[in-house]
Amino acid sequence: MSFPHASDRHRRPPKTVLVLIDGVRYDALWKVNQWVGLPNFWRMIRDGVLWQNVYTLSPYLTNHITQKILTGHQNHVQNYTIFHRLEFLGFKTASVGTNPWDGRGARFNIDNLYDPNKNYRSDDVRIAAACRILPKVDFCYVYTVETDEYAHVCRDAKRHIYSWQSPYIWAIKRSDERIGRLRSWLEKISHGNYNLIAIADHGMTDNGRHSIATWNTEIVTHVPVFACGVNFKRNWKVDQRYYVTDLAHSIVNLYEPRAPAHMFDHAIVRPN
Ligand SMILES: [Zn+2]
Numbered sequence: 001m002s003f004p005h006a007s008d009r010h011r012r013p014p015k016t017v018l019v020l021i022d023g024v025r026y027d028a029l030w031k032v033n034q035w036v037g038l039p040n041f042w043r044m045i046r047d048g049v050l051w052q053n054v055y056t057l058s059p060y061l062t063n064h065i066t067q068k069i070l071t072g073h074q075n076h077v078q079n080y081t082i083f084h085r086l087e088f089l090g091f092k093t094a095s096v097g098t099n100p101w102d103g104r105g106a107r108f109n110i111d112n113l114y115d116p117n118k119n120y121r122s123d124d125v126r127i128a129a130a131c132r133i134l135p136k137v138d139f140c141y142v143y144t145v146e147t148d149e150y151a152h153v154c155r156d157a158k159r160h161i162y163s164w165q166s167p168y169i170w171a172i173k174r175s176d177e178r179i180g181r182l183r184s185w186l187e188k189i190s191h192g193n194y195n196l197i198a199i200a201d202h203g204m205t206d207n208g209r210h211s212i213a214t215w216n217t218e219i220v221t222h223v224p225v226f227a228c229g230v231n232f233k234r235n236w237k238v239d240q241r242y243y244v245t246d247l248a249h250s251i252v253n254l255y256e257p258r259a260p261a262h263m264f265d266h267a268i269v270r271p272n
Pocket of ligand 1: 023148152
């Protein structure tokens with residue numbers, strides 16, 4: 001018996017998109033949904049899988065964690081990225097919106113969207129670039145950052161991230177809308193043969209911080225991970241504890257059954 005893998009020669013490989021939503025706290029899925037609605041996140045969770053106990057690893061800094069997510073290893077510098085691994089297996093990959101190092105190994109490394117000065121809303125540009133490249137690739141990683149940036153606006157303004165006038169809430173709301181647009185586009189170009197996965201790299205303290213390593217509390221370490229698509233069970237919750245370093249191997253497993261499935265172990269379905 002084998003899993004329905006993209007490596008099946010009789011089947012076109014699904015298009016898999018991994019969206020990293022920087023700094024979205026796990027409880028935001030409920031809290032922000034209650035206030036302003038996150039219909040696209042919740043549609044994904046209803047149609048797919050929510051991992052309820054995924055944790056990130058210190059130091060809780062994005063450039064460290066994204067490397068761990070993309071390589072699946074703590075010692076990320078020495079290891080191949082998910083792009084290297086999928087390309088080696090014969091699949092086409094793209095990395096959108098992050099720094100060039102994060103996207104190393106990707107056939108299309110659209111790295112020039114990283115905006116260090118935070119003065120414009122670059123996530124819309126990132127999603128647009130991902131949508132443009134998607135018809136050409138099997139796997140695409142998209143990095144989005146607004147959520148993190150606006151949590152830090154709360155930090156600087158000494159405002160609780162879940163308070164009145166918090167821009168963090170609206171950044172998460174816009175992220176939900178982008179996920180909805182991305183999913184519609186994926187549906188259209190793949191005729192339903194896709195997987196969409198969302199993960200955060202770290203959470204956030206009430207006052208919009210995450211970078212101090214001693215603050216290794218639940219709110220910073222516990223991250224949302226949810227996915228839907230052709231390879232995932234519907235309305236399925238996973239309780240087992242995993243780490244963000246498990247995800248890369250799990251995604252490779254969709255394309256290569258010899259890779260360990262880790263967090264996808266009981267979350268995958270066999271298509272007809
Ligand atoms: Zn940050």
